[in-house]
Amino acid sequence: MSANQLPNHLDSQPHSPEDLALLFNIYLEKRLQGQLTFYESRIRENDLNSDFTFTLGTFIMTLSSLLATISASTAIPLLALISAVLPALSALLAAFRQIYGWDRQSAIYRDAVLGLEKIRLLAPDDDRLPFSDITPIFPRVVMTSEAVFTAEVNQWGQIFTASAEQEEAQNVPRDPLARMIAAANLSDDQAAAIQSIVTAGKKSGMDVQTTVNTYSEVSVEMQPPADAPAAGIELTAAAETTTILNSPTDAPPAAPDTDYAVVPPQESLPDGDMPAPLEYGAPPADLAAMPDTPPAEETETETDQELPQSGAVG
Amino acid sequence: MSVKVQKKPSQFRNLFFIRRRPVLRGISTDWERPDEATYQQMLEWDGFVSPKIWEQHDPAKHPVIAQDMRDLDQHLLPTFYQFSQRAKYYQNRYYLYQWVFILGAFLTTLFGTLTTYVYNPFTAAAEQSAAAAAVTQPDIAATAEVGDGDVTLEDAPFTAQAGGGNTWTRIFGYLTALVGAVTAFFTALSNRGEPQKRWAKNRRLTEELRMQYFKYLAHLPPYDTNERVQKLRETVIDARIKEQENVS
Known part of the structure; x- marks a missing residue:
C-alpha cells in the first residue's frame, strides 16, 4: 500500500x-x-x-x-x-x-x-x-x-458589548404609560385600542375618530409583516402623528404620547445628519405651518426628527 | 455514630485580586509548541484527545480516529493554541488597563482628599507672609516662619511644625499629578490596539475551533465527506482570515 x-x-x-x-x-x-x-x-x-x-x-x-x-x-x-x-x-x-x-x-x-x-x-x-x-x-x-x-x-x-444593554435601556419609552403598555406584551390591536382611549382623554371625539381611521389607512398602506412584534406599535405612533397633522393649524399640535412613536427605519437619516431633538410637546417648526395632511411617507419623515439618540443612527 | 460536618474548603485563592489579577509582563502574543510531554498535558487540560488514549485502546482497531487525530493535530490545534494564546494576551492587557484606570481613579480621590485634609490655610498664610517679609524685612520673616500660634497638632496632625502642612499638600499634590500622568499614559496605550475587541474575537474563534475539532472527529457536517481534511484546512484558514479582519 x-x-x-x-x-x-x-x-x-x-x-x-x-x-x-x-x-x-x-x-x-x-x-x-x-x-x-x-x-x-x-x-x-x-x-x-x-x-x-x-x-x-x-x-x-x-x-x-x-x-x-x-x-x-x-x-x-x-x-x-x-x-x-x-x-x-x-x-x-x-x-x-x-x-x-x-x-x-x-x-x-x-x-x-x-x-x-x-x-x-x-x-x-x-x-x-x-x-x-x-x-x-x-x-x-x-x-x-x-x-x-x-x-x-x-x-x-x-x-x-455593553452597548446592547445600554441601547435596551435607551429604547425604553420615557412615558410611564408607554412603558406599561410595552411591558404588558399586549397585541397590536390591544395596544392601539389603549392608545385610542388615552388619546380620547386628551382630544375631542373627532380627533379620536380621525386617529382610528388613519390607523386603518396606514396599516393598509404599510402592510407590516404579521410576525413583526413592534409593527403595531409603530403604526399606532404613525397614526397619532397623522392625527396631529389633522388638527387645526392654529392650535399647537399635541406631542406623541409614546417615545416609540419616533422609532424610525435606521436608514432614514444619513450619518451625522441627525437633527436636534425637539422639546417634548413642541411642534416641529415646518409642521406647524403645514395645512394639509401629507402622505404617510412624509408623516414618517417628519416624525423622524424626534429620533432617540440610541443606536438607531450611526 | 457522629457525622462529621464537612467544612467548605477555603476559597480565598479564588478571589479576583489573587486569581485574576493582570500581570505586567510574561504573557507572549505568540504560541510556541512546547515539548511533547507538556503538549500532551495541554491537550488533556484543554479537553482534547491526546495520544494517551492509545494506552487504553488499540489504535489498530480505530485507524480512522487515529488518522483524524493526526489531521487535527497538524491543521487545527496549532491555530487553536495560537488564538488561545492571543486571547490570553489581550485579556491580560484589557484587565491591566482597567485595573490601572480603577486604581488611578481611587488613588486620585484618595490623594485629593488627603491634600484637602492636610492643607492648612493658616500655615499657608504664614509662609506667604514669611516669603514676602524675607524680601523686605528679614527680621519679621524669621518671626512669621514659626507661625502665629493658631496652628495646633490637634487641628492638623500632619503639620508638626509651621510649614509642614504645605509640605504634605505639595507631596500629595505631586502624587495626584503622578497618578494622573500614569493613568493618562495607560489611557493612550489602551486606545491603541483594542485589546477588548481582540480578546473577544480570539476567544470566540478559539471556541469555534474547539467545536470544529469535535465535529471533525464525529464526521459531522461539513466533515461528512471524503474531502474532510480539505474542509478542515479551509475552516482553519477562514478562522485566520476572520482573526485578521478589522485589526488596526
Whole structure:
C-alpha cells in the first residue's frame, strides 16, 4: 500500500461501531463533562467574588455613614477623612464588579449547565448504554451540545458589548404609560385600542375618530409583516402623528404620547445628519405651518426628527 | 455514630485580586509548541484527545480516529493554541488597563482628599507672609516662619511644625499629578490596539475551533465527506482570515 492510498482509504471509511462507542465516550467525558466542570468551577468562583465585593462594599458604605455621623458630633478630623475615603473604596469594588461582570457570567454559565444537563438526557443511562444503538444518538448529542456551546460563547461575547444593554435601556419609552403598555406584551390591536382611549382623554371625539381611521389607512398602506412584534406599535405612533397633522393649524399640535412613536427605519437619516431633538410637546417648526395632511411617507419623515439618540443612527 | 460536618474548603485563592489579577509582563502574543510531554498535558487540560488514549485502546482497531487525530493535530490545534494564546494576551492587557484606570481613579480621590485634609490655610498664610517679609524685612520673616500660634497638632496632625502642612499638600499634590500622568499614559496605550475587541474575537474563534475539532472527529457536517481534511484546512484558514479582519 502506498503512502497516497492510505489516507484516501481512511477518508472514505466510515466509523465502525467500535469507533462510535469510543467517540461517544470521548465526547461525553472530554467535551460534555469537561465543559460542565469548567462551568461549575467558574460559577463558584464568580459567585464568591460577587458575594465578596457586594458584602465588603455594603460594609464599607455602612461604616462610612457611621463614621460620618460620629465625626459630625465629635469634630474629629480623622474620622471625616476616613468617611470621605471609604466611599471611594466602595466605588473601587463596584468598578471591579462592573468590569468582571460576575453575576452576568454566572447566569450565562448556569444556562449552559442546564442546557447540557438536558442534552445528557439524550444519552442512554450508563447501565443501558452497552445495549443501546448509539449510531443515531451520537450525532444528535454532538450537534445539540455544540449548539449550547455556541449560544454560550455568543452570550459571553455580548458581555463586552455593553452597548446592547445600554441601547435596551435607551429604547425604553420615557412615558410611564408607554412603558406599561410595552411591558404588558399586549397585541397590536390591544395596544392601539389603549392608545385610542388615552388619546380620547386628551382630544375631542373627532380627533379620536380621525386617529382610528388613519390607523386603518396606514396599516393598509404599510402592510407590516404579521410576525413583526413592534409593527403595531409603530403604526399606532404613525397614526397619532397623522392625527396631529389633522388638527387645526392654529392650535399647537399635541406631542406623541409614546417615545416609540419616533422609532424610525435606521436608514432614514444619513450619518451625522441627525437633527436636534425637539422639546417634548413642541411642534416641529415646518409642521406647524403645514395645512394639509401629507402622505404617510412624509408623516414618517417628519416624525423622524424626534429620533432617540440610541443606536438607531450611526 | 457522629457525622462529621464537612467544612467548605477555603476559597480565598479564588478571589479576583489573587486569581485574576493582570500581570505586567510574561504573557507572549505568540504560541510556541512546547515539548511533547507538556503538549500532551495541554491537550488533556484543554479537553482534547491526546495520544494517551492509545494506552487504553488499540489504535489498530480505530485507524480512522487515529488518522483524524493526526489531521487535527497538524491543521487545527496549532491555530487553536495560537488564538488561545492571543486571547490570553489581550485579556491580560484589557484587565491591566482597567485595573490601572480603577486604581488611578481611587488613588486620585484618595490623594485629593488627603491634600484637602492636610492643607492648612493658616500655615499657608504664614509662609506667604514669611516669603514676602524675607524680601523686605528679614527680621519679621524669621518671626512669621514659626507661625502665629493658631496652628495646633490637634487641628492638623500632619503639620508638626509651621510649614509642614504645605509640605504634605505639595507631596500629595505631586502624587495626584503622578497618578494622573500614569493613568493618562495607560489611557493612550489602551486606545491603541483594542485589546477588548481582540480578546473577544480570539476567544470566540478559539471556541469555534474547539467545536470544529469535535465535529471533525464525529464526521459531522461539513466533515461528512471524503474531502474532510480539505474542509478542515479551509475552516482553519477562514478562522485566520476572520482573526485578521478589522485589526488596526
